[in-house]
Amino acid sequence: MTHQHSSQPRLSPSSDTEDMTDLSRLLAPRLAYFVGVARTEHVTRAAHEMQVPQSTLSRAMVRLEQDLGVDLFARHGRTVSLTPAGRTFLASAERALAEIRRAAEEVRADADPSTGKVAFGFLHTMGAETVPGLLHAFRADHPRVRFSLVQNYGEAMIERLRAGELDLCLTSPVPDAPDLVARRLDEQKLRLVVPADHPLATRKRIRLAEACDEIFVTLEPGYGLRRITDDLCKEAGFKPRIAFEGEEAETLRGLVAAGLGVALLPPPAVPRPGVAELTVTAPRAAREIGVAWLADRPDTPPVAAFKKFLLSRRGNLLPT
Numbered sequence: 001m002t003h004q005h006s007s008q009p010r011l012s013p014s015s016d017t018e019d020m021t022d023l024s025r026l027l028a029p030r031l032a033y034f035v036g037v038a039r040t041e042h043v044t045r046a047a048h049e050m051q052v053p054q055s056t057l058s059r060a061m062v063r064l065e066q067d068l069g070v071d072l073f074a075r076h077g078r079t080v081s082l083t084p085a086g087r088t089f090l091a092s093a094e095r096a097l098a099e100i101r102r103a104a105e106e107v108r109a110d111a112d113p114s115t116g117k118v119a120f121g122f123l124h125t126m127g128a129e130t131v132p133g134l135l136h137a138f139r140a141d142h143p144r145v146r147f148s149l150v151q152n153y154g155e156a157m158i159e160r161l162r163a164g165e166l167d168l169c170l171t172s173p174v175p176d177a178p179d180l181v182a183r184r185l186d187e188q189k190l191r192l193v194v195p196a197d198h199p200l201a202t203r204k205r206i207r208l209a210e211a212c213d214e215i216f217v218t219l220e221p222g223y224g225l226r227r228i229t230d231d232l233c234k235e236a237g238f239k240p241r242i243a244f245e246g247e248e249a250e251t252l253r254g255l256v257a258a259g260l261g262v263a264l265l266p267p268p269a270v271p272r273p274g275v276a277e278l279t280v281t282a283p284r285a286a287r288e289i290g291v292a293w294l295a296d297r298p299d300t301p302p303v304a305a306f307k308k309f310l311l312s313r314r315g316n317l318l319p320t
Contacts, residue, residue: 027067031093033060034072038090042079114144116302121150121157121169123224125249126289128269129319131170138309145302153247154224161294167303168310172224174290182292185310186317190228190285191277193253194262201276208264208280212238215261217252220245228287229264235283289317 036046037057047054065072072086082090110117122131135147150157150166157169162179174182192211194200200211216233218240219226226245233240243261246252250272252263257274264285267277291310293299299307310317 027064030060030064031097033057034064035090035093035097037061037073037080038082038086041081044078111300111302113301113305115146116300117146117148118303118306119148119150119165119167120306121152121160121166123154123170123172124151125266126170127151130317133319134310134313138306142302142305145306153222155222158292161292167299168291168293168307170289170291172287172289173228174288175292179295180292181295182290183311183314184288184290185314186289187286188266188289188318190264190266190280190287192262192280193256193265193275193277195256195259196274196276198262198276200278203278205281206278207282208232208236208285209238211262212236215243216240217244217246217255217261217263218242219249219252220247225249225287232264232283232285
């Protein structure tokens, strides 16, 4: 391998971040070539093992040294040996290639139809029964598919969808955005939950307007259930007076039992003592539950299978 430095200027060690990014782009494709030559200490042998033309490999090594501005090899006829700089660079190059291999293996494993991974988000209120039941049913036919689960409120999950951290999410209200695809799966009735010793506790049904003078406990702004609560109260002709804003529905139910106020909540997974749950007859108190995903992202086989499964549960998503 003839070694000729070109007149192209070398990148200086004092180059700024943009220069270093450009340098990384130049170096990355040549790392495997460099490691192959370094291990064999013979360009012809390395070219044969990597099944590339010797001329291609020789030019790549010359350009690599030119771009680095450092001699990586000492030439001895047809053989080469690493310089001290070459030995230093080899150790880092091998680590970089190992990390690339690890990343490639990880993404290929995540996309495997039988053993791949689904990043799935869901509402806190879906965590006690709905999601465990869904996963159990899905895994009957896909026992080795892995799940990365995130439990959060709707807007936070939509942010994580857009950031590429989730493949799918169960959320409410069903989002309407140009970059998302969303499908309605089911509807969940909301109840007015009051303390067991409240004057309304003997009732089975109530118009929400009858609770206009009550103190409410509700979720924080940004939660879908909070938005629905505000909208329903507005439709009933009042703005709720709020004593507490929380992050989890069952916490609110406990605060209602303690007498801190009333709340509009979905049915509990397990009946809770200390409260009465009244059917709201007007306005219609319900929330839609849907599944959402990014519109332009291709699905891996396990994600496609789980999406198909969720869509097949339309109208039968929630436990009865």
